[in-house]
Amino acid sequence: MSEGGPPDDGDELDGARVALVADECRRRLLRHLASGDRREHTLASLTAALSERADASGSTEGRDRDLRVALHHVHLPKLDDAGVIHYDPDTHRIEYLGDPEIESLLSRLDSE
Structure with missing residues (x-):
């Protein structure tokens, strides 16, 4: 990138987009x-889909509830x-x- 000018390669990352994919739950x-x-x-369908992909340790009911609350109060509002x-x-x-x-960032992360 030249000093004071636009990026040379157009490959600058948007910091807000990077922050969105920085969280593991939001990436999933x-x-x-x-x-x-x-x-x-629906919130229920997303909770079920993400819960299937989550680690099988711990109580499923408690984990699903925690995931649903995190989606509703944190991740979905941010997105x-x-x-x-x-x-x-x-x-x-x-x-x-x-x-x-964001889809490009996810692809980059998947390829690393």
Whole structure:
């Protein structure tokens, strides 16, 4: 990158997008959303899908509850604020809007 000028290679990473994929739970969530045919999901369906991929240690019921709470209060609102999804906290419905930069970051992480 030249001093004071634009990036030379156009490969600058958006810090906000990197922060979104920095969290393991959000990476699993984003991979699940990006890999599916469906654009609309429910909190219950996402909890079930991510729980299946999680480590089998501990109580399933407690782990599912903790995951559902974390999705509802932390991860889904962050992704909604970033414009990657639309999350309605009242109906617990999620629409995946997609984000090419995040999908590219996930691909880079998968290849490392």
